[in-house]
Amino acid sequence: SQKIEQNSEALNIQEGKTATLTCNYTNYSPAYLQWYRQDPGRGPVFLLLIRENEKEKRKERLKVTFDTTLKQSLFHITASQPADSATYLCALGNNQGGKLIFGQGTELSVKP
């Protein structure tokens, strides 16, 4: 069955450092992969989308890579700030109806 795994442990880093979150998947060939931010008690907020034919995407301090051979995406936040503390979700999608499959999320904590 389809499976998505994100860093199971919470990630604690120091302000200013780069946070790197991992999303691995099996038994799936996504057309695209998305990263979301979710704060406690809130819905997910879209951050970035990367398609299967793209290797890397950047948006301000965010960078996403997508390796369809390794079946892995890495999500980087450079110059991290305490305000970046949240849970980050990866989601896979295909071109059939727009259904998304979510990972369980990685909780990031940035200490000042």
Added chain:
Amino acid sequence: GAVVSQHPSWVICKSGTSVKIECRSLDFQATTMFWYRQFPKQSLMLMATSNEGSKATYEQGVEKDKFLINHASLTLSTLTVTSAHPEDSSFYICSARPGLAVGGTADTQYFGPGTRLTVL
């Protein structure tokens, strides 16, 4: 733009009662809306896909008679949890996808803020 609202933001009800949750796209028309459920520390699980004017498509294992979905207009979908039990307590999140005719794409959906349901 692209704001999705949910009402109520939280609800507490007694076991056996029914609860209705509304999902509205405030500034766009959504031909498709999705309903998710999220238990603490777990991922969002898709429950059903709702297309305006037609019956919802439910994911495997989701009881369609228990989770009634109505998508009567291009800006409103409702989820009714019938005869709710404590195990239905969860965080319910909807998302909406703009219609293709108004520039929506298959890979775009906007999420609501969620509704916390607690069944006593």
